[in-house]
Amino acid sequence: MGLPVFAASDDPGPSFIGLLRSSPPLPGTPGWMAVAGLARAGGVPGEAGTGASSVASMMRHGTTVLALRFEDGVVLAGDRRATEGHLIAYRTMEKVIQVDELSGVAIAGVAGPAIELVRLFATQLEHYEKVEGVSLSIEGKANQLGQLVSGNLPMAMQGMVVIPLFAGFDDLSLTGRVFSFDVTGGRYEESDYATEGSGGRNAKSALKMGWFPGMGRDDAVRLSLEAIVEAADEDVATGGPDPVRGIYPTVAVITRDGFGKVDAGEVAERVAGINDAAVARLRPGRVRGRGE
């Protein structure tokens, strides 16, 4: 590949996706072509239920993710399980991904395109920032992600649905902000919290019970874990905390100081606290770790 210099009249500007569209394909590109809406998925929309079902059972799915606002920013959390049909395909998937200094994405849906989508989105944001010399506003970022999701619509018609949650710290309004999306790329700003994925409905109930305005960081982290535990309890495709293997949900906190993952030790401790509370409530008198 040569140096990508363009004439002023057909310069793709600060968009990385625009750049990909205007360049000849590179090795190993089908993934991003699909994500960027550069390739049309074949087949007839709406046929996903018939021929596609056998393929669908081979596709890896990510499951419960959530985002909630708190006093100083936002918390993003997700379970770690990926499924293929009725089977557990992967136990340590990271569904909460940092995309730039002040924002992150949590993904639900078919894992392959979802990971590609986030990679493309992160590159797009960084590319814009470097070319223009300033970051996109948080709304600009959310709109970009919406366009990527809508670009994936032909694939979604084939059953390869990808739905992200986007959350970040807005350095203009100095608050955390949460955006959810639908399959057509519609973008909705949430005032309090949002969930996505097969266990999202259960997680949302838990958030609804526990969320209050102006909650602190510790409360928000604890509530996000309670919601994941709740979802895992009701939904087979959501993986709960796994102390045997030492696999715990991913929790990230985004504040004005940036994006930071909560360390596994703290998560393990909080999960143990949630379990103890449940045991104390349901089976009073029983001490954790001892048989009857």
Add this chain to the structure above:
Amino acid sequence: MTIPYYVSPEQVMKDRAEYAQKGIARGRALVAATYKEGIVIVAENRSRSLRKISEIYDRIAFAGVGRYNEFDQLRVAGVRHADTKGFSFSRGDVEARSLANLYAQYLGQVFTHEMKPLEVEILVAELGVDPEHDQMFHIAYEGTITDENAYAVIGGDAETIRSRIVRTFRRGWSLPDAVRACAAALSGSDKTLGTDELEVAVLARNGPRRAFERLSQAEVEQILKAKRAARAKG
């Protein structure tokens, strides 16, 4: 009928080189130097928004002198090249050497084939895992590429500035020392460049993934002030 007059290829090249050199000599210079934890680039630049130094990729920085619109186009092309490469292969596969070669090819091609050569000189710096692997590629207007491991000077009056930095450069010095020496080399003995005339950026080794960082005017001021205080004491 008019007779097309003959100009020898030597003369054409000489004229073009002279034209480019003149353009570059009018611009202000910049100095890059390695220090203990990275590479620092100090440019004489009065503008707060039209930058001479910028980020290309995680560990790669770009600096240009000469005509702004021309080196800025090269900068953007570098960002595009690096991001595309990192996206289709992996972040670790993006390296300065191949980018510097592309720049050299492009500049060489423009120099020989176009009417007007680009009036720019550029520097591509890459942070290594340790100071021995830090690299700086200096690419001239006609595509000549040289690599440096300690310091580099590009722009107008480069030779004089180089002769100053040669005397002060020390391998493994601290960032404040390096910034002060680079600023002094750019200034010369007859004038002192103020904070608002300097643009300073670093590639810092033990920082986040994206190693490129600009020093704010306040940070530069603090570093330069320390020098003045030390001088007053001495």
